Amino acid sequence: MAISERLSGNEAVSFAIKQINPDVVAAFPITPSTEIPQFISQYIANGEMTTVYVPVESEHSSMSACVGAQAAGARSMTATSSCGLAYMFEMLYIAASNRLPITMACVNRALSGPININNDHSDSMGARDAGWIQIYAENAQEAYDNFIQCVRIGEHKDVHLPVMACQDGFITSHAVERMELIETDKVKAFVGEYNPEKYLLNPDEILAVGTYDTPQYYMEHKKAQTEAMKNARQVIKDIAKEFETISGRKYDMIEEYRMEDAEYAMVIIGSSAGTAKEAIDELRTAGVKAGLIKVRVFRPFPLEEIAAALKGVKAVAIMDKTDSFSAAGGPLGAEVKAAIYGKVDGLVAANYIYGLGGRDVRVEHIKLVFDEIAELVKSGKQPETYKYLAIRE
Amino acid sequence: MAYNFKEVMNRPDRLASGHRMCAGCGAPIAVRAVLKAIKPEDHAVICSATCCLEVSTCMYPYTSWKDSFIHSAFENAGATICGVEAAHRALSAKGKVPENYKFIAFGGDGGTYDIGFQSLSGAMERNQDMVYVCYDNEAYMNTGIQRSSGTPKYADTTTSATGKNSAGKTQNRKDLTEVIAAHHVPYAAQTTFIGNLKDLYEKSEKAIYTPGAAFLNVLAPCPRGWRYEGEDIMEVCKMAVETCFWPLYEVENDVWKVNYEPKNKRPIEDFLKLQGRFKHLFKKGNEDLIAEIQRDVDHRWELLLKKAK
Numbered sequence: 208m209a210i211s212e213r214l215s216g217n218e219a220v221s222f223a224i225k226q227i228n229p230d231v232v233a234a235f236p237i238t239p240s241t242e243i244p245q246f247i248s249q250y251i252a253n254g255e256m257t258t259v260y261v262p263v264e265s266e267h268s269s270m271s272a273c274v275g276a277q278a279a280g281a282r283s284m285t286a287t288s289s290c291g292l293a294y295m296f297e298m299l300y301i302a303a304s305n306r307l308p309i310t311m312a313c314v315n316r317a318l319s320g321p322i323n324i325n326n327d328h329s330d331s332m333g334a335r336d337a338g339w340i341q342i343y344a345e346n347a348q349e350a351y352d353n354f355i356q357c358v359r360i361g362e363h364k365d366v367h368l369p370v371m372a373c374q375d376g377f378i379t380s381h382a383v384e385r386m387e388l389i390e391t392d393k394v395k396a397f398v399g400e401y402n403p404e405k406y407l408l409n410p411d412e413i414l415a416v417g418t419y420d421t422p423q424y425y426m427e428h429k430k431a432q433t434e435a436m437k438n439a440r441q442v443i444k445d446i447a448k449e450f451e452t453i454s455g456r457k458y459d460m461i462e463e464y465r466m467e468d469a470e471y472a473m474v475i476i477g478s479s480a481g482t483a484k485e486a487i488d489e490l491r492t493a494g495v496k497a498g499l500i501k502v503r504v505f506r507p508f509p510l511e512e513i514a515a516a517l518k519g520v521k522a523v524a525i526m527d528k529t530d531s532f533s534a535a536g537g538p539l540g541a542e543v544k545a546a547i548y549g550k551v552d553g554l555v556a557a558n559y560i561y562g563l564g565g566r567d568v569r570v571e572h573i574k575l576v577f578d579e580i581a582e583l584v585k586s587g588k589q590p591e592t593y594k595y596l597a598i599r600e
Numbered sequence: 601m602a603y604n605f606k607e608v609m610n611r612p613d614r615l616a617s618g619h620r621m622c623a624g625c626g627a628p629i630a631v632r633a634v635l636k637a638i639k640p641e642d643h644a645v646i647c648s649a650t651c652c653l654e655v656s657t658c659m660y661p662y663t664s665w666k667d668s669f670i671h672s673a674f675e676n677a678g679a680t681i682c683g684v685e686a687a688h689r690a691l692s693a694k695g696k697v698p699e700n701y702k703f704i705a706f707g708g709d710g711g712t713y714d715i716g717f718q719s720l721s722g723a724m725e726r727n728q729d730m731v732y733v734c735y736d737n738e739a740y741m742n743t744g745i746q747r748s749s750g751t752p753k754y755a756d757t758t759t760s761a762t763g764k765n766s767a768g769k770t771q772n773r774k775d776l777t778e779v780i781a782a783h784h785v786p787y788a789a790q791t792t793f794i795g796n797l798k799d800l801y802e803k804s805e806k807a808i809y810t811p812g813a814a815f816l817n818v819l820a821p822c823p824r825g826w827r828y829e830g831e832d833i834m835e836v837c838k839m840a841v842e843t844c845f846w847p848l849y850e851v852e853n854d855v856w857k858v859n860y861e862p863k864n865k866r867p868i869e870d871f872l873k874l875q876g877r878f879k880h881l882f883k884k885g886n887e888d889l890i891a892e893i894q895r896d897v898d899h900r901w902e903l904l905l906k907k908a909k
Contacts, residue, residue, distance in 0.1 A: 230690035233683060259690040261682060264722030268679035271719065274672050275683025279645065280697070281690050283683070301672050407645050407668040408688055408697040415663035417671035419655045 221246035230281035270298035280406030303338025308361030325565020469498025486573035536593030624830020626820025637804035649711030678723035709750035827876020
């Protein structure tokens with residue numbers, strides 16, 4: 208029987224880590240992810256986990272220690288947010304290029320500056336080209352479910368890549384929700400033992416990790432890395448199907464909400480999807496054919512799924528909880544537009560920057576966006592390249 | 601067991617010949633000597649910071665290391681080897697890997713005194729069972745002889761250039777061995793290549809087989825950066841010790857011990873004059889600069905002797 212519980216996102220992910228009982232956790236406190244290493248430390252103190260916890264002096268060292276531990280043959284995990292993730296930046300690339308399936312609980316928070324502890328996606332979106340798989344949760348249930356799946360996805364023999372399990376800081380990480388946990392024996396059986404093919408601590412075969420790569424080899428290694436990321440698409444789908452058998456909950460690259468006959472659509476990531484669903488229900492009641500595409504997996508990017516879901520739609524609002532400062536919009540805006548290019552004809556695509564630094568996103572904001580894109584279709588006008596939502600001018 | 605030079609030197613090398621380090625470089629001498637102190641039956645995982653040693657010993661698809669080896673970045677050898685050590689604790693507790701593994705990280709002075717200092721300090725404070733070896737060649741040699749906080753005063757480097765208005769680096773050299781000793785680790789020591797390498801071997805053995813974190817600071821001259829002839833490396837090291845520029849000492853469980861006190865302390869010129877990086881100090885009019893270096897060396901030596909009393 209599944210366990211019905213009331214937990215915050217941080218509690219849920221910490222509980223998943225306890226159930227998995229990884230070999231090594233190396234972590235450093237940073238709001239709002241700090242609770243995760245706190246819970247782990249307490250679980251270890253209580254004798255509920257046997258994980259070796261490395262209380263490092265910085266996030267750069269937490270990722271460095273995870274690189275060392277995972278390369279040595281240990282299932283390794285960490286948690287971080289915001290500037291902590293930025294401080295790991297160099298090591299994120301090294302973890303990915305060394306093909307080390309480290310699992311990270313990323314609790315999304317705005318990057319400094321100005322310093323701000325609240326949620327947006329500037330941290331993980333800043334690391335979007337680091338070679339990590341990125342999976343985003345809408346709520347605590349998904350944060351828990353995703354985290355368990357992430358371990359399997361990264362460690363899969365066709366993938367061997369690190370994975371970020373992202374959830375929105377405070378909104379998801381600290382708000383307590385009713386949710387269902389899976390029995391520990393089922394989680395352990397689902398995740399299984401970590402038995403890497405190559406590892407430093409193999410006495411029968413020495414291994415050199417992180418060797419110097421000349422121009423004769425570097426590009427082939429990058430190609431292998433990108434092939435692994437492509438392979439992850441099928442692996443993510445397969446593992447979601449398997450996860451459904453133990454949880455009853457369905458997951459995929461994207462989630463479509465009331466998209467069957469939608470004329471106006473929104474593409475969004477994370478907790479605001481919940482707000483958008485509420486707004487869409489209200490719009491539907493008022494006779495507006497509105498729908499939502501929630502991007503669950505951002506890396507690898509679900510370009511085919513998004514293009515297919517947007518077929519027949521008149522206008523789409525692409526919502527970025529970060530600004531890439533390209534002066535051309537946010538990363539999701541750019542990538543969704545690239546996904547529909549040549550695939551979906553005549554679609555009006557508007558890019559919004561919203562919810563930065565914890566700015567509240569309410570149902571009326573989402574409805575305003577739908578009003579605006581409907582107006583564009585009606586008037587035949589092109590949208591601005593991108594715009595900030597609900598901003599004081 | 602008493603040091604037996606012949607027996608130790610006859611042990612198989614754990615760093616293969618055929619690496620790409622320069623002739624007359626101190627780094628591979630330090631590495632081979634340190635690794636000789638691992639019992640042949642014990643396994644090891646070696647880590648290197650990004651440095652000359654790393655780029656010259658692990659050019660894909662080759663490795664000069666006869667043990668498993670990991671390089672991850674410039675500033676994190678301390679944290680990386682701690683990750684490996686943590687993995688070993690977890691996996692050996694489960695019976696998945698043998699218990700007899702040793703963990704050794706190497707870094708140059710740039711990767712140790714400067715950019716890797718935080719990671720090293722964290723590793724030392726956590727007292728994880730590993731050895732960090734700094735092969736100290738007193739500048740960023742891999743990038744082309746830039747000054748580090750380990751570069752001595754008045755040395756000529758490419759970022760503390762000498763010229764009409766400059767006599768080289770104007771700042772003091774950081775005393776890293778003392779800084780690490782202040783972490784109260786079980787073992788910290790300073791050594792270089794003297795005689796039949798007994799001092800280096802014995803300190804390596806102690807560092808490797810003392811449970812907990814240990815630190816070795818090995819003065820490892822660089823012929824390119826210091827500008828000496830390769831074959832003179834042993835003489836350069838000898839003079840570093842005989843002038844008390846680089847005292848041989850160790851700190852074991854907070855007990856300070858000077859391992860060698862020269863009977864006749866040589867003037868600092870005997871060390872400086874062997875190296876092109878100090879050539880400008882011997883021009884007429886720079887006598888006071890040499891006198892200043894001598895005062896600094898004397899002062900530090902006196903402080904060290906007091907600590908060791």
